Amino acid sequence: MKRSLHPVIMIMLVVAAALFGRALPTWTLSLATVAASNALIALGIVVLARTGNVSFGQGLFFAAGGYGVALIANAWGMTDAVAQVIIGAICGGLLGLVIGPLIARYTGIFFGMLTLALSMVLYGALVKSTVLGGSDGFNVGRPTLFGMIFVDPREADFMLYAVSVVTTGLAGIAATILFRSELGLVSLAVRENNLRVEYLGTSANRIVTINFIIAAVFAGAGGAFALMAQRHIDPQFAYWTTSGEFVFVAILAGYQSVAAVFVASLALELVRSFSNLYLPNTWQLVLGIFLLGVILFLPRGIGSLWIRDKHKKNDSAAETPVTAEKGAVS
């Protein structure tokens, strides 16, 4: 099993990253907030991908979290950032709890397309819903934190940055523990051969469902962050291009490392921002070339830069394949 940092050290690193925001220029705070928020949703996709299934419709839970928080905030005046993140996660998780068991029996492209279809159903419903503002959506108030109101934009940005970094960091620690756990190992087994897992007495569908719900919780919390950052919500939250961005981050990261998800999300935001700044008419081209480069040269994702492949690690040993007789007599 892989060795890694103790959870307490990881928590300290998360706190340090949050405090580091004090030293960052204002424009990078919002960029880092978006990157952390997207990383949280992509992390959910990576958790799910470890069972061999990719969701092309995380916008569904992203929107569920965002709309759930927005409606509660407007109805009851609940503006606390931490409470909003928790409510977003619960909204996403509850929807995942309903959909997960139904969708877990599908695999591969059918699984991916079903998630995409469901997100587009929600998108269509939201566009037609006048109560929810139709295609224009609606606005929400400025978030607060434990009763503190942030009037200074710099302070408000820092508060949002800190909450997003701490939340995403804690989710990353939880995912790291999950990846090394019994459930994490069996998830990888489901990814490779779900029928064999069933023959061993474990429900592969249940494993996929659990991972699916975790991904939905993360996406719901991400929806709350996006809402707090924009103070506006509209059906675009559930649109397929929104879901596609999260899948991009997950592909860039690979499924082997939690840290890679944060690096990939930040890298994508930086490339997008700088190419948009210096090449305003061709920034999508730059983004596409960047994605192609990563896929071509790091097919197992950015995480493969520091997570060595077991196959390569044992290259020297692999030169002499182990035969049955060698094993049997040893």
Added chain:
Amino acid sequence: MNPVLSVRGLDKRFGAVVAADALTIEIAAGQKVSLIGANGAGKTTFVNMVTGYLKPDSGSIALDGMNIGGHSPRGVAQLGISRSFQIPQLFIELTAAENLMVAVSGTRTQALSFHSPADAQGRREKAVELLGRFGLADLADRPVSELAGGVRKLIDIAMALVRRPKLLLLDEPTSGVSAEEKFATMDRVIHAVAPDAATIVFVEHDMEIVSRYADRVVAFYSGRILADGNPNDVLKDPEVRRYVTGGA
């Protein structure tokens, strides 16, 4: 003695192909039964029906007197029937020990742990102990993708053993193993399996293996049983020689 497995009137058709034609077999505890037959005779279909992968068109399957006909592979495994495969069904990106740890997790009655490390709570020790029985303990941390076919076969069987099954079904345990290694491999399998699975059914094409290790042979032909009895009698049966062994 009550049979461990009791199969009655099992039928299975794939279009015009008859894979099982009113199969009736009883297997007593402690027996080592070999299923023989040409390709397409219905041996693997029989194994697939007993383990819940295929639903029979008609007939009943009982384990220790309990009907298991409608159960899924998972349900059948939980009730006490395990199997290995002709082509080993392993998780090739995982190590040998991790493959066994996944199998150990399958024996849990509670939900899998979110936080307990995969190799904790005696899971790794159990995995290495099982690998040790097959002489593979020193390969515990090698990815399965690096291991030869014969070793994979043994790991596949070791995984089936984890549940301490009442009935162990082995689909061609020596296929892919060289002629020089086949007896050593089979000796190792029989020795390793003995503490956990007294009743074994193995599909086999090699008549030397069959006559040496089976105490009962069931010969299949076109989905029905051609002969059933002790190896000497069955392998000398004229119909078996004609349709199954080809005079071997």
